[in-house]
Amino acid sequence: MNIVYQSTRGGQSGITASQAILQGLAEDGGLFMPNEIPKLDVEPEKLSSMTYQETAYEVMKLFLTDYTEEELKTCIARAYDSKFDTEEIAPLAKVGDAYYLELFHGSTIAFKDMALSILPHLMTTAAKKNHVDKEIVILTATSGDTGKAAMAGFADVPGTRIIVFYPKDGVSRIQELQMRTQKGDNTCVVAIHGNFDDAQTGVKKLFNDREFKEELAAKGFQFSSANSINIGRLVPQVVYYVYAYAKLLANEEISAGETINVVVPTGNFGNILAAYFAKRMGLPIGKLICASNDNKVLYDFFRTGTYDRNREFMLTSSPSMDILISSNLERLIYLSTGCDAEANKALMAELSRKGSYTVTPKMREAMADFWGNFASQEENAAEIKRVFTDMGYLMDTHTGVASAVYQKYVKETGDKAKTVIASTASPYKFSHSVMEAIAGPQEGKEEFALIDEMSAVSRTDVPKAVEEIRTAPIRHNRECDVEGMKAEVADILG
Numbered sequence: 001m002n003i004v005y006q007s008t009r010g011g012q013s014g015i016t017a018s019q020a021i022l023q024g025l026a027e028d029g030g031l032f033m034p035n036e037i038p039k040l041d042v043e044p045e046k047l048s049s050m051t052y053q054e055t056a057y058e059v060m061k062l063f064l065t066d067y068t069e070e071e072l073k074t075c076i077a078r079a080y081d082s083k084f085d086t087e088e089i090a091p092l093a094k095v096g097d098a099y100y101l102e103l104f105h106g107s108t109i110a111f112k113d114m115a116l117s118i119l120p121h122l123m124t125t126a127a128k129k130n131h132v133d134k135e136i137v138i139l140t141a142t143s144g145d146t147g148k149a150a151m152a153g154f155a156d157v158p159g160t161r162i163i164v165f166y167p168k169d170g171v172s173r174i175q176e177l178q179m180r181t182q183k184g185d186n187t188c189v190v191a192i193h194g195n196f197d198d199a200q201t202g203v204k205k206l207f208n209d210r211e212f213k214e215e216l217a218a219k220g221f222q223f224s225s226a227n228s229i230n231i232g233r234l235v236p237q238v239v240y241y242v243y244a245y246a247k248l249l250a251n252e253e254i255s256a257g258e259t260i261n262v263v264v265p266t267g268n269f270g271n272i273l274a275a276y277f278a279k280r281m282g283l284p285i286g287k288l289i290c291a292s293n294d295n296k297v298l299y300d301f302f303r304t305g306t307y308d309r310n311r312e313f314m315l316t317s318s319p320s321m322d323i324l325i326s327s328n329l330e331r332l333i334y335l336s337t338g339c340d341a342e343a344n345k346a347l348m349a350e351l352s353r354k355g356s357y358t359v360t361p362k363m364r365e366a367m368a369d370f371w372g373n374f375a376s377q378e379e380n381a382a383e384i385k386r387v388f389t390d391m392g393y394l395m396d397t398h399t400g401v402a403s404a405v406y407q408k409y410v411k412e413t414g415d416k417a418k419t420v421i422a423s424t425a426s427p428y429k430f431s432h433s434v435m436e437a438i439a440g441p442q443e444g445k446e447e448f449a450l451i452d453e454m455s456a457v458s459r460t461d462v463p464k465a466v467e468e469i470r471t472a473p474i475r476h477n478r479e480c481d482v483e484g485m486k487a488e489v490a491d492i493l494g
């Protein structure tokens with residue numbers, strides 16, 4: 001079956017997967033959606049004996065139908081290799097009565113690696129297929145993890161450049177060091193004086209600036225996006241939910257067809273949407289539990305039907321979820337209108353005009369598989385401490401939010417279905433907050449001293465990704481105001 005893509009706002013349709021990946025965002029500002037969500041066509045029993053790479057092929061071939069088998073398998077083999085510190089790629093840890101799906105074993109120790117290890121390969125393959133002769137410029141806004149993972153993926157990939165914008169005071173020290181020490185002549189990092197939403201809105205504006213794009217095209221450049229709105233990021237994320245289910249089967253934790261729940265610490269709504277796609281493909285998932293931090297826009301949305309970004313933006317101990325505009329939610333909105341692009345477009349116009357919109361009761365019904373809640377910073381820290389003290393498992397502050405919300409879910413609903421918690425970062429990436437959670441205030445302690453302490457108390461090795469930045473020289477010093485993003489891009493590209 002041939003899958004093509006259309007914009008959630010109706011402006012483009014009949015786009016091939018490779019074109020959608022190259023373009024990133026649709027011309028009308030919408031997101032690309034497949035004309036249909038394909039059904040998994042392998043038996044669960046068969047899946048349970050497959051490697052991660054084999055599973056990836058079975059899932060991705062259904063969405064990326066204009067890639068040949070050879071192209072896709074080559075992309076997969078190059079992405080999921082020894083960059084990951086375990087052959088399992090995404091191991092499942094049973095802790096208490098939950099299963100933590102560890103998505104942080106790639107080169108930047110956060111779940112963004114799961115998709116950003118493969119996106120550069122999908123994109124350069126797409127460029128070849130579509131006879132693109134321009135240099136591809138990846139423009140990306142990051143709340144901390146995407147930027148590093150995208151640069152690691154694109155560094156020194158011929159025919160590409162990458163420019164990353166991050167909120168200057170909105171990322172962890174390790175995240176900042178990871179980005180500012182990034183190697184590769186085609187990489188560039190800019191700290192902006194604003195928050196993540198400012199960065200994301202600024203990048204979207206550049207994408208929609210026709211004049212600027214024409215100017216750059218004349219100089220041989222073409223923009224693309226590595227943000228989680230790119231379908232080339234969403235599709236690889238579906239894989240690990242299928243893989244996790246197969247692993248539960250293989251380990252005889254569940255029986256064939258048994259329904260599981262999934263908890264996802266959510267920011268831009270990409271990861272949890274991938275889980276929803278897996279469900280729509282036929283994977284037996286019951287509830288999709290959407291975990292937020294104090295920026296609890298999504299919790300309010302699922303409880304009331306009103307999405308309202310007019311509120312104070314909070315900096316929390318889970319910075320990769322400090323977001324008030326969850327871009328990928330637009331895809332769920334679109335689906336819940338029955339793929340009515342006009343209806344979706346009207347709601348998105350309302351969002352940009354007044355910062356809020358309300359969905360219809362029928363749309364809410366269509367989203368009934370989602371259950372939202374949030375964890376405050378105190379609840380998050382207490383959960384990290386509880387799980388570490390009682391079960392010896394140390395998790396990061398994003399996974400902590402998910403874990404705390406899962407406890408609330410069980411308490412509120414009594415639902416005892418087996419549950420997979422997406423574990424999105426290594427605790428070493430957020431060492432300060434994690435050490436405070438388990439050992440009290442760590443005022444004034446040096447980051448790497450904390451990392452060594454963490455290694456000692458948790459009896460785990462410091463990941464290679466952290467060892468590398470201990471001594472690496474700073475290579476990037478750019479900074480700009482939100483209004484200066486366009487000038488900065490022009491300057492970088494000469």
Ligand SMILES: *Cc1c(COP(=O)(O)O)cnc(C)c1O
Nearest residue numbers: 145267268269270271320398424
């Ligand atoms: C990006 C990120 C999230 C949020 O994922 P979304 O797909 O944006 O919802 C959660 N945790 C970590 C560690 C992340 O890097």
